Structure formats: structure tokens, C-alpha cells
Amino acid sequence: MDIGNKINEIKQSIPASIKLVAVSKTKPNEDIMAAYNVGHKIFGENKVQDLVGKYEALPKDIEWHFIGHPQSNKVKFIAPFIHLIHGVDSLKLLKVINKEGQKNRRIINCLLQFHIAEESTKFGLLHDEATTILASEEFKSLKNIAITGVMGMATYTDNINQIKKEFGTLKIIFNSLKNEYFSDSKIFSEISMGMSDDYLIAIEEGSTLIRVGSKIFGARNFKL
Numbered sequence: 061m062d063i064g065n066k067i068n069e070i071k072q073s074i075p076a077s078i079k080l081v082a083v084s085k086t087k088p089n090e091d092i093m094a095a096y097n098v099g100h101k102i103f104g105e106n107k108v109q110d111l112v113g114k115y116e117a118l119p120k121d122i123e124w125h126f127i128g129h130p131q132s133n134k135v136k137f138i139a140p141f142i143h144l145i146h147g148v149d150s151l152k153l154l155k156v157i158n159k160e161g162q163k164n165r166r167i168i169n170c171l172l173q174f175h176i177a178e179e180s181t182k183f184g185l186l187h188d189e190a191t192t193i194l195a196s197e198e199f200k201s202l203k204n205i206a207i208t209g210v211m212g213m214a215t216y217t218d219n220i221n222q223i224k225k226e227f228g229t230l231k232i233i234f235n236s237l238k239n240e241y242f243s244d245s246k247i248f249s250e251i252s253m254g255m256s257d258d259y260l261i262a263i264e265e266g267s268t269l270i271r272v273g274s275k276i277f278g279a280r281n282f283k284l
């Protein structure tokens with residue numbers, strides 16, 4: 061089945077309110093255009109250099125998401141156009157993004173990434189670390205970023221109960237931060253969770269935004 065059909069099939073299998081980020085990392089521009097040509101406009105990349113190249117080459121109405129953890133010294137390259145940065149896990153990085161937002165006279169949307177998986181390799185904040193950031197005066201002074209929600213990755217496992225539990229944890233964190241820090245904010249609304257193998261579980265557990273790559277574009281040549 062081709063890319064256009066795959067993307068339509070996924071969209072038909074999920075509620076219309078769920079946003080789909082088509083993760084095009086490592087894939088060529090033609091593949092992105094195949095999805096674009098069936099009306100898809102939201103794409104995710106996790107390497108700054110690849111993202112900038114694709115942004116420059118492809119239609120300007122594409123909404124680009126950075127789905128990883130950008131290096132501080134590279135934020136400036138995506139700051140002029142990025143729609144949402146999913147993998148923010150420190151005040152230091154928020155400050156860098158804020159500075160680049162200021163230079164570009166825009167507010168850059170960010171998701172706080174949480175560590176919900178058992179694997180120690182998946183980085184992200186713990187709940188306490190996030191509340192320390194959100195409560196700080198330094199954070200409150202950052203006017204060129206907007207925290208629009210949370211992001212997390214479940215453990216890579218066949219154990220559905222474990223995946224459910226981890227996504228459930230992210231939903232609990234979201235609700236708790238919403239109550240404590242964003243109760244009067246409409247923009248704190250996204251829960252970015254769910255990938256090719258687990259997006260249906262993620263949606264059951266409250267995801268608002270899924271990041272799907274290989275199920276749309278086929279397996280990647282190398283693991284990223």
C-alpha cells in the first residue's frame with residue numbers, strides 16, 4: 061500500500077480530534093510529498109539539519125514538529141519556523157528556546173517530555189523536576205515560549221498492560237500540572253504519546269497527538 065493510502069487509513073482509524081504527526085525522519089522529500097498530496101500537512105523530524113533542509117525544499121504550509129531533544133546550539137536554526145518542539149526536558153533548554161523566540165519575534169510552542177518508560181535510555185523529566193521548573197521565577201519570566209502540554213514514550217515491549225500504565229502515568233502528570241499551573245490556560249492541552257506500535261493504546265489512555273513514522277513510511281534503514 062502506498063504512503064497516501066496508509067495515511068488515510070490511519071486517519072480513518074482514529075477520532076477526528078486526534079492530531080497525527082507523520083514522522084518523516086530519514087525519509088526523502090518525495091515520501092513527504094506523497095503524504096502532502098493526500099492533504100496531510102503535519103510532519104515530525106528529530107535532526108535539526110534534516111529538518112531545515114526539508115523545510116527549505118518543501119511547501120511552506122507544512123507544520124513542522126521537532127520530536128526529539130534539540131541541541132542548544134542548534135535551536136537557532138529551527139526557531140524561525142518550528143510549530144512545536146516535543147522533547148523539552150530542562151529549564152536550560154527552555155531558556156535557549158526563549159532567547160531564539162525573542163530574536164525571531166515569535167512565541168515557540170514546547171511540550172515538556174517526561175520519563176515514563178522503564179528503560180533508562182529514554183530521557184525526560186520526573187514530575188518533581190517539572191514542578192520545580194514551572195514554579196520558578198526564572199520560568200515565569202520567559203515570554204517567548206508557550207508550554208502547550210506534555211510528551212512521553214512508553215517502554216518498547218509487548219506487554220500491553222505496562223504500556224497502558226506508562227501512558228496512564230503521563231495523563232496523570234498532565235492533569236496534575238494542568239490543575240496546579242495551567243488551570244486558566246487554554247493552550248496547555250496536548251498529550252503527545254503513541255507511535256506506530258502503540259498509538260491505539262495511547263489514544264485510549266488520553267493522547268491528543270500521536271507521532272507515527274514507520275507505519276506510514278515503512279521501516280527506516282537504521283534505528284533512530
Ligand SMILES: *Cc1c(COP(=O)(O)O)cnc(C)c1O
Pocket residue numbers: 083085106127128213255256257271272273274275284
Ligand atoms: C521515531 C520517532 C517516532 C516514530 O516512531 P515509529 O515507531 O516509526 O512510529 C515517534 N516519536 C519519536 C520521539 C521518535 O523519535
